[in-house]
Amino acid sequence: MPDFARFTLGSRVAPISVEGYRRQARKRLPDMVWSYVDGAADGQVTLNDNRTGFLKWRLRQRSLTGISKPVLATRIAGQDVSLPIAFAPTGLSGLTRWNGDVAAARAAESAGTRLCLSTGSSWTLEEVAGATQQDHWFQLYPFGNRKKVGELITRAEDAGYKALFVTVDVPVRGNREGERETGMGLPLTFTPSNIFDAARRPRWVWELLRHQRAVAIQYAQAGAAGVRAAVIAANEQDRYMQGDLHWDDLAWMRQRWKGPLYVKGVLDADDAARCIDEIGAEGVVVSNHGARQLDHALGTIDALPAIVDRIAGRGEVYLDGGIRRGTDVIIALALGAKGVFVGRPYLYGLAVDGEQGARNILNILREDMVRALILMGCPDVMALDRSWLIPAGTPAAAR
Numbered sequence: 001m002p003d004f005a006r007f008t009l010g011s012r013v014a015p016i017s018v019e020g021y022r023r024q025a026r027k028r029l030p031d032m033v034w035s036y037v038d039g040a041a042d043g044q045v046t047l048n049d050n051r052t053g054f055l056k057w058r059l060r061q062r063s064l065t066g067i068s069k070p071v072l073a074t075r076i077a078g079q080d081v082s083l084p085i086a087f088a089p090t091g092l093s094g095l096t097r098w099n100g101d102v103a104a105a106r107a108a109e110s111a112g113t114r115l116c117l118s119t120g121s122s123w124t125l126e127e128v129a130g131a132t133q134q135d136h137w138f139q140l141y142p143f144g145n146r147k148k149v150g151e152l153i154t155r156a157e158d159a160g161y162k163a164l165f166v167t168v169d170v171p172v173r174g175n176r177e178g179e180r181e182t183g184m185g186l187p188l189t190f191t192p193s194n195i196f197d198a199a200r201r202p203r204w205v206w207e208l209l210r211h212q213r214a215v216a217i218q219y220a221q222a223g224a225a226g227v228r229a230a231v232i233a234a235n236e237q238d239r240y241m242q243g244d245l246h247w248d249d250l251a252w253m254r255q256r257w258k259g260p261l262y263v264k265g266v267l268d269a270d271d272a273a274r275c276i277d278e279i280g281a282e283g284v285v286v287s288n289h290g291a292r293q294l295d296h297a298l299g300t301i302d303a304l305p306a307i308v309d310r311i312a313g314r315g316e317v318y319l320d321g322g323i324r325r326g327t328d329v330i331i332a333l334a335l336g337a338k339g340v341f342v343g344r345p346y347l348y349g350l351a352v353d354g355e356q357g358a359r360n361i362l363n364i365l366r367e368d369m370v371r372a373l374i375l376m377g378c379p380d381v382m383a384l385d386r387s388w389l390i391p392a393g394t395p396a397a398a399r
């Protein structure tokens, strides 16, 4: 056999891009779950903007720099990480793979980064902490009920979570039409057609029934099991929606949580400044919840520069939404983000190949970044700033 070709028996060639994982994940997940993972709100205008926003920028390419080993290591939310990417909180990741949050946290830490565990996780705060070596971060849905919030904060502290991310962009559930059309909206609706569709993925069904992790476990009721448990938990989560949440509640959480606190779901520079200057948050995550909430809200990469300018170094600014390639990360960093989070990409990885799939997503993005930084002639992610960016379409003479 020549050494420029190889045959492998019984295994498939792993996808080589986030989009490749997306295509394979689509085949593995039932329509109901796919609509939940991949869908977005209303007409998906913002979903589109989250991607096309990156197309507005080109990267400066410096030649003959001799740079062959660019440095990716940095700090996110007070922790040293090997690359400027972490996993965003995603509720019900047990739907994509039974061991969802645990697999994601392990994949993240083996790649030298972290998971921000969702309040809507399929594994409890304590289970994820017990199954991992590193201290991860906790995302809090700050329903207006302080007793419930206080309990979750105490559990996160006791289990060793090091940073709190308070999500503020879900005062009401976004209109995800895809979910409603497949029966995934509330109430969950089972039809012969979606049951048949799920039955075509016997491995997924078997794992779901065996491990019973298709539930937002933090809201689950003792004694309930199966579909009943999932439905009770989903209703409970809905009941505690943060519709009446206000700045006072955020101030209370700030005072209650002693570690670093970040506000996730900020798109407005005035709000971002208030989070830092008035509330005392360490930073904000520029996020539109993966375009699952307000459609026609700004794409995150478009919202980022004004927020970075307003914060002007007084706090940390992170971004999520639409990151699919290493060059997207580079653009976000050059516009002033300290790091980025990815959501759907690692869910695609989990769906295709569990923990290894989620790890591969980080490997792909890491390799992308290293290659692009070498080609740009940039030695270190910390050196990225706006001088590395050129607006698309700018004639050379105008630069």
Ligand SMILES: Cc1cc2nc3c(=O)[nH]c(=O)nc-3n(C[C@H](O)[C@H](O)[C@H](O)COP(=O)(O)O)c2cc1C
Binding pocket: 036, 037, 038, 050, 088, 089, 090, 091, 118, 119, 120, 139, 167, 264, 287, 288, 289, 290, 291, 320, 321, 322, 323, 341, 342, 343, 344, 345
């Ligand atoms: C299936 C799914 C579930 C999510 N669940 C949560 C959640 O529980 N809490 C939260 O703050 N954000 C949640 N998000 C939003 C992500 O944290 C993140 O903002 C978004 O996925 C980033 O966009 P991306 O998917 O394009 O990377 C969820 C996103 C997805 C796709």
